[in-house]
């Protein structure tokens with residue numbers, strides 16, 4: 001938690017549950033990323049947190065944007081981004097959204113199949129297109145791969161076809177999965193992409209861009225490699241495979257830019273002993289899976305939690321949300337331990353909740369309002 005957030009929580013005591021996000025930390029993370037990968041063009045993945053103050057700060061810093069829908073593109077433009085700085089990175093796009101993006105001046109589109117390529121040729125003629133290939137998501141706590149991406153063989157045929165359709169075959173992309181903790185996953189994917197570059201060059205198609213996607217991890221409960229380690233591994237692999245003939249390098253970080261800039265402040269609603277002989281207490285918070293903590297599904301993302309009793313004796317807990325849905329359990333098997341003194345009415349904090357939280361909140365399930373947000 002940054003000092004600014006700590007002061008805001010102490011002085012304002014905002015109603016819970018709420019997210020408090022320090023936009024200066026976003027700027028620091030962006031700077032760290034830029035230092036780790038100075039040759040890369042950074043396209044912030046808007047879905048991680050599309051709040052206006054974040055987008056405006058990133059516009060000022062010269063970021064570009066990876067948007068996934070008409071609405072996200074509009075949010076970028078409204079925050080001051082140039083249309084030429086927006087990539088339409090979703091491989092699944094409504095025709096109406098392709099048309100509106102094209103009309104607004106967006107000139108870079110992702111695809112991963114012939115059917116989507118035909119839509120782009122028809123509704124965004126002449127645009128730069130890049131094909132997403134399927135790579136392993138091993139090492140990622142929040143994998144994405146099965147839904148997106150195609151094989152190297154198909155990508156080859158599709159990039160040839162892109163040119164025939166009057167589009168500009170710009171490059172290739174992949175995504176190694178979100179919260180990726182293994183730097184080697186980027187190196188393996190870069191090797192695959194580089195082979196296809198060479199292959200297509202022999203067929204007369206000169207690709208100019210490699211999009212490494214996102215995936216750079218935030219620190220939650222467990223340690224992760226620092227961003228510099230990812231930068232070194234990526235640049236080593238790019239140099240090994242492309243030599244002095246480096247293509248444009250694009251990255252699309254989401255989580256890394258915003259996660260540790262935010263803290264959710266929540267209230268303990270109930271601490272119960274469900275069975276007298278079970279040492280595991282159940283701790284119910286006023287935020288749960290439906291209040292925005294969707295990434296606790298499968299206990300995949302394990303947030304660090306701080307309480308007013310830290311330093312005292314702890315014991316095992318299960319942690320759940322306030323709704324009447326049985327799926328609204330955050331952690332039951334991940335060996336969370338919280339202070340024995342924890343009690344109803346305590347205010348606790350879930351750390352590094354700036355990414356993939358606010359927009360996952362439901363619209364009033366059980367009457368609970370979506371998560372309040374404070375950008376400071």
Ligand SMILES: *Cc1c(COP(=O)(O)O)cnc(C)c1O
Pocket residue numbers: 045047048066089090175177178179213214215216252253254255256
């Ligand atoms: C979600 C997403 C990202 C951002 O991923 P992070 O793991 O948050 O960095 C980048 N690119 C695409 C295409 C995505 O879908």
